[in-house]
Amino acid sequence: MLKATIDADTFRELIDAISALVGECRLHVSESGIATRAVDTSNVAMISLELDAAAFQTYSATQTEIGLDIAKMKNILGMVGKNDPIDLELDAEGRKLSVSFKSYRYSISLLDTKTIRKDPNPPTLNLPAVVKVTGEVLNNAIKAASVVSDKIAFKIDPTKPAFTMIAEGDTDNIKLELGKDEIEFVQVAEARSLFSLDYLKDMGKVIGRSNLIEIQLGIDHPVQFLFTIAQDSGRVTYLLAPRIEAD
Amino acid sequence: MLKATIDADTFRELIDAISALVGECRLHVSESGIATRAVDTSNVAMISLELDAAAFQTYSATQTEIGLDIAKMKNILGMVGKNDPIDLELDAEGRKLSVSFKSYRYSISLLDTKTIRKDPNPPTLNLPAVVKVTGEVLNNAIKAASVVSDKIAFKIDPTKPAFTMIAEGDTDNIKLELGKDEIEFVQVAEARSLFSLDYLKDMGKVIGRSNLIEIQLGIDHPVQFLFTIAQDSGRVTYLLAPRIEAD
Amino acid sequence: MLKATIDADTFRELIDAISALVGECRLHVSESGIATRAVDTSNVAMISLELDAAAFQTYSATQTEIGLDIAKMKNILGMVGKNDPIDLELDAEGRKLSVSFKSYRYSISLLDTKTIRKDPNPPTLNLPAVVKVTGEVLNNAIKAASVVSDKIAFKIDPTKPAFTMIAEGDTDNIKLELGKDEIEFVQVAEARSLFSLDYLKDMGKVIGRSNLIEIQLGIDHPVQFLFTIAQDSGRVTYLLAPRIEAD
Numbered sequence: 001m002l003k004a005t006i007d008a009d010t011f012r013e014l015i016d017a018i019s020a021l022v023g024e025c026r027l028h029v030s031e032s033g034i035a036t037r038a039v040d041t042s043n044v045a046m047i048s049l050e051l052d053a054a055a056f057q058t059y060s061a062t063q064t065e066i067g068l069d070i071a072k073m074k075n076i077l078g079m080v081g082k083n084d085p086i087d088l089e090l091d092a093e094g095r096k097l098s099v100s101f102k103s104y105r106y107s108i109s110l111l112d113t114k115t116i117r118k119d120p121n122p123p124t125l126n127l128p129a130v131v132k133v134t135g136e137v138l139n140n141a142i143k144a145a146s147v148v149s150d151k152i153a154f155k156i157d158p159t160k161p162a163f164t165m166i167a168e169g170d171t172d173n174i175k176l177e178l179g180k181d182e183i184e185f186v187q188v189a190e191a192r193s194l195f196s197l198d199y200l201k202d203m204g205k206v207i208g209r210s211n212l213i214e215i216q217l218g219i220d221h222p223v224q225f226l227f228t229i230a231q232d233s234g235r236v237t238y239l240l241a242p243r244i245e246a247d
Numbered sequence: 248m249l250k251a252t253i254d255a256d257t258f259r260e261l262i263d264a265i266s267a268l269v270g271e272c273r274l275h276v277s278e279s280g281i282a283t284r285a286v287d288t289s290n291v292a293m294i295s296l297e298l299d300a301a302a303f304q305t306y307s308a309t310q311t312e313i314g315l316d317i318a319k320m321k322n323i324l325g326m327v328g329k330n331d332p333i334d335l336e337l338d339a340e341g342r343k344l345s346v347s348f349k350s351y352r353y354s355i356s357l358l359d360t361k362t363i364r365k366d367p368n369p370p371t372l373n374l375p376a377v378v379k380v381t382g383e384v385l386n387n388a389i390k391a392a393s394v395v396s397d398k399i400a401f402k403i404d405p406t407k408p409a410f411t412m413i414a415e416g417d418t419d420n421i422k423l424e425l426g427k428d429e430i431e432f433v434q435v436a437e438a439r440s441l442f443s444l445d446y447l448k449d450m451g452k453v454i455g456r457s458n459l460i461e462i463q464l465g466i467d468h469p470v471q472f473l474f475t476i477a478q479d480s481g482r483v484t485y486l487l488a489p490r491i492e493a494d
Numbered sequence: 495m496l497k498a499t500i501d502a503d504t505f506r507e508l509i510d511a512i513s514a515l516v517g518e519c520r521l522h523v524s525e526s527g528i529a530t531r532a533v534d535t536s537n538v539a540m541i542s543l544e545l546d547a548a549a550f551q552t553y554s555a556t557q558t559e560i561g562l563d564i565a566k567m568k569n570i571l572g573m574v575g576k577n578d579p580i581d582l583e584l585d586a587e588g589r590k591l592s593v594s595f596k597s598y599r600y601s602i603s604l605l606d607t608k609t610i611r612k613d614p615n616p617p618t619l620n621l622p623a624v625v626k627v628t629g630e631v632l633n634n635a636i637k638a639a640s641v642v643s644d645k646i647a648f649k650i651d652p653t654k655p656a657f658t659m660i661a662e663g664d665t666d667n668i669k670l671e672l673g674k675d676e677i678e679f680v681q682v683a684e685a686r687s688l689f690s691l692d693y694l695k696d697m698g699k700v701i702g703r704s705n706l707i708e709i710q711l712g713i714d715h716p717v718q719f720l721f722t723i724a725q726d727s728g729r730v731t732y733l734l735a736p737r738i739e740a741d
Binding site for chain 3: 319322323325326350351352353354355356
Binding site for chain 3: 140141148171175182
């Protein structure tokens with residue numbers, strides 16, 4: 001059972017964060033809010049997302065799972081005004097979701113949760129280096145790197161300290177070095193890992209809207225980006241596996 | 248003979264209204280103004296349009312017919328500033344139309360009116376239900392329906408009264424119900440007909456700019472949309488044939 | 495050797511002016527500034543460009559030649575803010591150009607100047623008719639002509655005097671006649687030449703931003719467009735060969 005009202009912009013943040021990685025997902029609904037964890041089709045990137053009941057204008061739910069077509073939901077959200085409240089209601093059998101706003105009422109068939117990939121297990125990670133930066137700085141760096149390469153290295157030099165992003169193409173390269181003025185060093189440790197820009201570009205569009213991103217790094221380890229949505233009533237973690245550097 | 252001046256925005260309204268349905272048309276020119284009636288290539292939609300001499304800044308004409316390439320005229324209008332006056336002048340043989348604005352002078356070859364489909368006869372229709380709504384509401388409903396389906400049903404329930412638009416896709420559907428607060432019921436009667444969204448989407452772009460649209464409906468009958476252009480100096484009627492509902 | 499700082503907008507003017515004609519060029523660097531001369535791949539259009547040292551915020555150079563990938567430079571400039579200063583520095587061997595702005599540092603491999611076409615010789619031209627007009631008027635005329643044709647004739651009638659642009663398509667034509675109110679007649683002489691709009695459209699995008707364009711014309715001769723960039727610290731000449739008029 002789910003019956004809730006949410007403003008369009010908050011719902012859009014939720015859907016956009018998920019759609020950067022997957023086209024469909026299994027949404028866990030409970031008394032305290034909704035959550036999802038999904039990996040992309042190539043098993044390279046993972047999203048974990050929680051949205052508290054407090055993010056909703058009204059919220060009433062019991063524990064259930066629903067299969068959501070994220071791409072379809074994006075299309076519907078294109079019809080909703082910026083500040084319209086959206087009413088969400090699950091039907092008795094849990095097969096259809098009603099999405100209402102103004103005088104409109106969409107009825108959406110849900111996906112059979114059995115056809116959606118099992119929830120991935122959260123990996124046990126030891127990422128000793130932690131920095132915080134604005135989403136805009138991170139997204140701009142991702143876009144700048146894309147001009148010359150399809151991969152980017154994130155490095156932390158604990159001696160300066162400095163956070164460096166390096167993208168090396170066949171003939172050109174770009175380097176961005178951020179010091180204490182531009183980035184907050186929460187936990188200083190040596191780090192260096194290489195990542196595919198394909199995934200980062202999609203994540204970057206979502207990340208770019210966030211005031212503050214926590215970046216967790218190791219040596220040839222995944223990177224994690226942690227940020228909040230819905231005025232801190234929601235939490236998103238993007239995890240991206242590293243690429244092996246060819247010598 | 249035709250020699251007239253019209254402001255660019257009014258001329259654009261005229262051309263846009265026609266181009267939603269047909270790429271060329273036969274324009275009837277007379278002392279009192281211009282008019283056209285045309286059906287689209289699939290014989291599903293019809294436009295009737297009249298523009299009074301009063302819509303022009305200056306207007307002088309005798310009875311004649313000209314064949315107009317609407318798509319070409321749209322391209323030329325793309326070069327005209329918002330408020331530029333446009334001078335239109337037919338040459339002596341009625342083969343070329345001169346379109347002048349600022350220091351520019353286009354000379355356009357007209358189409359041979361014999362090569363353009365004959366004017367359709369206005370069908371005799373009995374559409375008992377009549378409502379009025381803003382163009383924006385109608386166009387938004389058309390766009391919202393397009394997300395889930397390629398057809399839309401317009402219904403009037405005389406008991407409430409309520410005007411309902413329903414689009415049913417393979418798995419999803421959308422319903423929009425408008426009551427007395429959002430729509431004016433001019434003639435209340437039962438109505439229900441199904442229409443192709445393909446045609447409605449093109450009409451919707453034109454209709455969406457109009458303050459008030461009159462909708463005339465019946466049961467499994469065509470729909471008619473009536474609205475004015477050129478500060479009420481022009482009248483447009485779109486007619487759309489119904490689709491047969493497959494069970 | 496080259497070490498210079500230039501503001502992003504000025505550098506963008508330089509790159510845009512070159513990229514309208516060629517995708518790569520040989521840049522001549524000297525103590526007094528930079529210069530290039532290049533013809534397009536079809537040998538129909540030529541650009542000559544000089545940018546004085548005064549156009550740079552700081553400038554220090556010795557004589558050298560570098561091969562620049564213009565398309566790549568455009569991509570990088572897409573990442574630079576409107577008013578960011580850009581640091582340019584050639585490495586010791588003259589093989590790589592460092593392009594830095596804010597905390598970013600791109601390192602670009604230069605092209606081997608031996609692989610770039612030799613500098614064209616400046617043709618000896620006798621173009622007796624000279625007029626001056628705003629870039630906007632010229633660019634709008636080019637766009638208006640493109641609606642009906644793929645070529646345009648520039649004419650000067652010394653008796654009126656009048657500068658006329660005529661584009662004749664298969665069925666339609668457009669004529670733009672400019673008199674003393676809209677154009678400055680610097681040297682009045684009879685002129686009439688026909689040009690391909692393909693090239694003019696690309697030039698027009700650059701020319702359209704310029705306050706004043708000098709147009710030099712003859713009879714069945716090339717046209718030259720002269721204008722300044724970088725607050726008059728740079729000079730651009732576009733030369734376009736005429737098309738032979740088929741009768």
